[in-house]
Amino acid sequence: SQLCKIITTRKLKDDFRVIDLLREDVSNLFLICSSLKLLIEAVDLIKKFPNFYVELIFTENQKKKTRELYQFALDNKIKFVASQPVYFETKEDHFLHKVVSAIRENSTIENIDESLLVDEEFYFHSPKEIKKIWSKLPEALENLEYIAENCNVDLKFGEYKFPVYPVPKEENAYSYLWKLAFEGLKSRYKPLTQIAIDRLKYELEVIEELGFSNYFLIVWDIVREAERRKIITIGRGSAADSLVSHCLGFTQVDPIKHNLYFERFLNKGRKNPPDVDLDFSWKERDEIIKYVFDKYGYEKVAMISTTVTFRARSAFRETAKAFGITNEEISKYSKFIPWTSAKNLDKLPEKFPEARSLDFSKEPWNRIVKVASRLSGFPRHLSIHPGGIVITPKPMTNYVALEYAKNKGLGLIITQPDMYPIEDVGLIKIDLLSQRSLGVLRDTMNAINDKNRL
DSSP states (O other): HHHHHHHHHEEEETTOOOOGGGSOOOTOOOEEEOOOOHHHHTHHHHHOOOTTEEEEEEEGGGGHHHHHHHHHHHHTOEEEEEEEOOSSSSSSGGHHHHHHHHHHHTOOOOOOOOOGGGGGTTTTOHHHHHHTTTTTTHHHHHHHHHHHHHHOOOOTTTTTTTTOOOOTTTTTHHHHHHHHHHHHHHHHOOSSOHHHHHHHHHHHHHHHTTTTTHHHHHOOOHHHHHHHHTTOEEEEEGGGGOOHHHHHHOOOTTTTTTTTOGGOOTTOOSSSSOOEEEEEETTTTHHHHHHHHHHHOTTTTTEEEEEEOOOHHHHHHHHHHHOOOOHHHHHHHHHTOOOSSSGGGGGGGHHOOTTTTTTOOSTTHHHHHHHHHHHHEEEEEEEEEEEEEEEEEGGGGGGGEEEEOGGGGGGGGGEEHHHHHHHTTEEEEEEEEEHHHHHHHHHHHHHHHHHHHH
């Protein structure tokens, strides 16, 4: 959690200074630094910190700096450690790094500021290469091994961190869920049948056994608030198989009448949490999201990120721009590129009829396509999941790091991990989705009501 808090502070606060960490209790962390300026400024604090290391990076271009750092460590009796940053897989990939940097800076490979590029030696070295590089300074490798052996991070995969719904004093989550569900059952089934009662009891027992009572209460609270505000909402997906969901108002489909199986939604053999997707009018969904933030606390709620990656058309366009090709020329090709993976871009004319007219045999197109193909699946930027929101029992930074979405000016804070790692570390995701058709339905009903009043 301490690392998550530090990373979040670094991402969200412009005035973040690493030196300030030394004034806090970070004794359970290793701090590694290669900034001579910072080392000189904070030398007195550093000497008091047992797990501080001067980072030594050995490349031809950094020999002078490394000697200075090494001498500083010796003079001040500070430990040092070998480091070899990795920015690309092989040495030959430095050009790809240059292209990606040009794309990031909205520049070209001819005009990119060389100071923004990393050393070409920052590729993934083999253990044999690393040992050879540091053969004259074995202590640096010994310290590296010590740090690696003593880094122990337990993310507790599979343990769910459920937010707690504030139930009345005389209730617990299960008893309150039971009460609400049976109230809903009585209002929906008239006359009340034994089949409905038995099924509801069974579902509630499974939900409690799997530990999901609080989850259902929170979803119920969101649906209830939407109804209170006269915001149209409806649940969809496998939640419609659940009688509990039906009785709590998540879904409108009768699972008993239509013989829908609860086990498709939730069963004792399923380890991941239930997935209730709630649709709201596209005009009012943000109002509901704000309610969730206000209700459960801004420090315990965050939108989930999604990693936008390069696909065929974006990889081709951005690579061509980095090569200095004009937008007009790029469009002559890109308009025929389908929305597919960027892998094997040169094979598109063989796979897709709409791409048959493309000819990548001539330069620079041949080289552009080869480079663009390498960008397949590369992360482009962090964006916001269409509706995923996560609520935690303790402050969010106890579990994951946060940062601004792509447009920092909007002030939207998202989780650094996307939905899959979020689920892996046991955080509970709720999908509050935007549905334009519900807005149309709402507007139509309002128009009918207005006409009837005339």
